[in-house]
Amino acid sequence: MSLMTRCIAEFFGTFWLVFGGCGSAVLAAAYTADAAKIGETTLFPLGIGLGHISGAHLNPAVSFGLFVAKRFRGGADLLGYIVAQVLGGIAAAGLLYLIASGKPGFTLSGSNPLATNGFGAHSPGGYSLLACLVIEVVLTFFFLMIILGATDVRAPQGIAPIGIGFALTLIHLISIPVTNTSVNPARSLGPALIVGGELLGQVWLFWVAPILGAVIAGVVYSALFSETTVAEERAREII
DSSP states (O other): OOHHHHHHHHHHHHHHHHHHHHHIIIIIHHHHHHHHTSOTTOOOHHHHHTTOOOSSOOSHHHHHHHHHTTSSOOTHHHHHHHHHHHHHHHHHHHHHHHHHTTSTTOOSOSSSGGGOOOSGGGSTTOOOHHHHHHHHHHHHHHHHHHHHHHTSTTSOTTOHHHHHHHHHHHHHHHHHHHHSOOSOHHHHHHHHHHHOHHHHHHTTHHHHHHHHHHHHHHHHHHHHTSHHHHHHHHHHHHO
16 A cells, blocks of 8 residues: 555544544533533543544554564655644644634633643643653553554454553543643644644653653564564573
C-alpha cells in the first residue's frame, strides 16, 4: 500500500481518536454536569478512558517507538505519518471547537478547555511539571512495550487490539487527574493550537515526554526481547 494511502489512514484515524477522546471530555462532561448539577468540567474518568482504543499508530510517539525498535521505516514514512497525525489532531480540535462553541456560554477560558493537557495550574489535579513529565514518560514507555509485545510475530495473532485498547484505557484512568492524559503529541497539539496562550506554551512537554518514553521502550524492547536476542539467549542455554 502506498505511503499516501497509509498517511490518509493515519489522518482519519488520529482525527477520530482526538475527536472522540477530547469530545467525550468537552461535550459529554458538560452535559453530565448540567444533568447532575456537579460543575461544568466533571466527568467520571471511565467514560473518557473507554473511548480510546486504537490498533494503528495514530500517535507520533508510537511511530517514533516503532522506528527505534526497527518495526517501522524512517525517512519519508516516519515524517509522513507524523504530519498526517498532527493534521488529523488539528482538524479534530477545530471541528470540536466549532461544535462546542454552538452552546451558549461556551468559552476557551478555564484550566483545560477543549480537553487540553497541562501541568501546574493547567493540570486537573494541580500536579507539578516534574510529576507530569514522569507520568507521561512512564505511561508512554509501558504503552509502547505493550504495543511491541502484542504485535510481535511470536505473539498470538488477532489479539493485539484488545491488549493495546485495555492498556490505553488504564493509562487514561491513571493520568486524567495528572495531565488530562496525553501519551500522544498529536492529541496534545491540536487542542492547544486552538486554545493558544499558556496551554500552547506548555505543549512542548507533551511532545518531549511521550517521545522520550517511546524511544526508551524501543531501545529496551530491541535489546531484551527482540527475536534475535531471544534466539541468542536460547543458543547460550543449549551450549
